[in-house]
Amino acid sequence: MEITLKVNEVQHTLDVEPRTLLVHLIRENLNLTGTHIGCDTTTCGACTILLDGKSVKSCTILAVQANGKSVRTIESVAGADGHLHPLQEGFKDNHGLHCGFCTPGMIMRSIELLENNPNPTEEEIRWGISGNLCRCTGYNNIVKAIEYASAKNRGVEPASTEPQFV
Amino acid sequence: MIAQSFQYASPGTLAEAISMLDKYGEDAKVLSGGHSLIPMMKLRFANPEWLIDINGIPNLAHIKEEGGVIKIGALTREAEIEHSDLLKKYFPIFADVTKLIADPQVRNRGTVGGNLAHGDAANDHPAVMLALNATIVATGSNGERSIAIDEFFHGFYMTALEHGEILTEIQIPEPPAGTGSAYHKLERKVGDYATAGVAVQLTLDSKGVCTAAGFGLTNVNPVPLRASRSEKALVGKSITDETIAEAAKYASEDCSPSSDLRGSEEYKRAMVAVLVKRMIHKAVERISK
Ligand SMILES: Cc1cc2nc3c(=O)[nH]c(=O)nc-3n(C[C@H](O)[C@H](O)[C@H](O)COP(=O)(O)OP(=O)(O)OC[C@H]3O[C@@H](n4cnc5c(N)ncnc54)[C@H](O)[C@@H]3O)c2cc1C
Ligand code: FES
Ligand code: FES
Numbered sequence: 393m394e395i396t397l398k399v400n401e402v403q404h405t406l407d408v409e410p411r412t413l414l415v416h417l418i419r420e421n422l423n424l425t426g427t428h429i430g431c432d433t434t435t436c437g438a439c440t441i442l443l444d445g446k447s448v449k450s451c452t453i454l455a456v457q458a459n460g461k462s463v464r465t466i467e468s469v470a471g472a473d474g475h476l477h478p479l480q481e482g483f484k485d486n487h488g489l490h491c492g493f494c495t496p497g498m499i500m501r502s503i504e505l506l507e508n509n510p511n512p513t514e515e516e517i518r519w520g521i522s523g524n525l526c527r528c529t530g531y532n533n534i535v536k537a538i539e540y541a542s543a544k545n546r547g548v549e550p551a552s553t554e555p556q557f558v
Numbered sequence: 559m560i561a562q563s564f565q566y567a568s569p570g571t572l573a574e575a576i577s578m579l580d581k582y583g584e585d586a587k588v589l590s591g592g593h594s595l596i597p598m599m600k601l602r603f604a605n606p607e608w609l610i611d612i613n614g615i616p617n618l619a620h621i622k623e624e625g626g627v628i629k630i631g632a633l634t635r636e637a638e639i640e641h642s643d644l645l646k647k648y649f650p651i652f653a654d655v656t657k658l659i660a661d662p663q664v665r666n667r668g669t670v671g672g673n674l675a676h677g678d679a680a681n682d683h684p685a686v687m688l689a690l691n692a693t694i695v696a697t698g699s700n701g702e703r704s705i706a707i708d709e710f711f712h713g714f715y716m717t718a719l720e721h722g723e724i725l726t727e728i729q730i731p732e733p734p735a736g737t738g739s740a741y742h743k744l745e746r747k748v749g750d751y752a753t754a755g756v757a758v759q760l761t762l763d764s765k766g767v768c769t770a771a772g773f774g775l776t777n778v779n780p781v782p783l784r785a786s787r788s789e790k791a792l793v794g795k796s797i798t799d800e801t802i803a804e805a806a807k808y809a810s811e812d813c814s815p816s817s818d819l820r821g822s823e824e825y826k827r828a829m830v831a832v833l834v835k836r837m838i839h840k841a842v843e844r845i846s847k
Contacts, residue, residue: 410566432559434597446666452596456566522748523661
């Protein structure tokens with residue numbers, strides 16, 4: 393079936409089988425391998441992308457369901473000149489990643505989280521990323537990274553970026 | 559995991575979707591949020607030959623108030639229900655339940671219509687709709703029909719929907735003054751189905767006498783269960799420690815949970831009693847606010 397969709401502002405027309413998952417289209421047809429497959433069962437959130445601005449798990453959406461829609465992946469988050477997004481900067485400076493496998497999904501989810509709630513409490517952040525699993529960090533520094541980005545987006549001096557070892 | 563091959567259609571009108579469902583019969587399935595169906599297809603528990611995607615059909619995703627009835631379109635996403643001011647005004651129970659359904663990404667896709675049409679006693683909306691006395695509207699080639707919620711759930715993954723029918727709307731009577739509602743489920747972790755869940759809606763008159771009660775139970779029975787004896791234990795009476803204890807006891811006796819990884823039958827019955835008590839208190843607290 394022929395579908396047309398926008399991925400990171402670039403229009404693509406592709407012929408896909410209806411059973412192709414969106415995450416496979418992104419990774420295999422478009423070679424955008426920043427979007428990861430962790431569990432393949434809608435649990436871990438590593439495959440999170442934005443579909444028309446909403447964070448969704450691309451392992452549980454058919455590519456044909458994205459026909460006519462707009463997809464955003466982690467590859468679009470940094471500026472064209474390599475300038476990091478406040479979330480990327482936050483994860484880097486706060487040790488919000490160890491192996492990095494969960495990070496693209498965490499960041500795509502957090503983009504929508506901060507759009508809906510620019511100044512979330514710690515509890516709201518933890519609920520907000522409850523669909524994303526991290527096997528390395530213990531989450532504390534991920535929460536710090538999101539708090540950093542929230543502060544930076546609001547023009548507030550982010551709190552100390554000293555890593556928290558708990 | 560990749561599903562077995564199938565054909566996909568995305569009709570732009572309800573009439574077109576219904577005629578496709580009629581044409582392909584048992585070989586076709588409706589696709590809404592896809593967050594129960596696609597996982598089942600990936601595991602090959604479901605192998606439809608046709609998927610009829612209804613997401614492109616207009617006017618199926620509303621939340622509105624009309625003539626004393628709150629109408630929720632079947633395609634309304636959980637995230638929209640979670641943040642709806644109209645629902646918050648009448649039914650605090652929806653904020654309780656949506657927060658406990660899966661996680662934010664799943665709630666951006668999953669629909670309330672799909673949650674009910676799936677016919678799974680582990681899903682959370684069925685118990686809520688029992689407590690709220692909802693009516694299900696189904697549309698097929700013969701037009702619309704209304705199905706009382708008590709007639710809707712027939713068995714494991716079985717509902718009153720006929721082949722060729724699409725669940726289009728859920729209608730809930732606007733509650734009278736003095737009404738409060740609450741839902742909670744015990745879950746092992748975010749995204750887990752309920753070990754046990756209890757939905758309650760109560761109406762009290764000015765003297766504190768209960769004039770209406772609705773109780774629905776999640777995942778402690780082969781089909782979503784109305785705890786009728788608990789309702790009768792409260793209606794016409796004041797909410798006291800004794801009447802609450804009676805309602806809790808009846809619910810824990812009348813359900814039929816199975817022992818599994820989430821707990822033994824005995825444990826689940828005990829948790830039903832605890833949750834009934836807590837949800838009655840919470841509903842009453844909300845009335846007095
Ligand atoms: C990780 C994860 C965790 C979850 N946790 C919970 C939870 O805690 N509680 C909970 O309640 N649910 C949970 N769910 C299920 C989720 O809420 C589903 O979205 C919901 O059960 C089905 O809604 P859907 O719109 O995705 O339906 P779909 O998956 O599209 O459809 C489900 C079934 O209903 C039929 N159907 C759908 N819409 C209609 C319609 N309008 N008319 C007729 N038939 C229709 C389909 O043909 C299919 O058989 C979870 C799902 C996942 C992936
Ligand atoms: S790969 Fe999609 S949620 Fe884990
Ligand atoms: S950094 Fe390794 S899974 Fe999160």
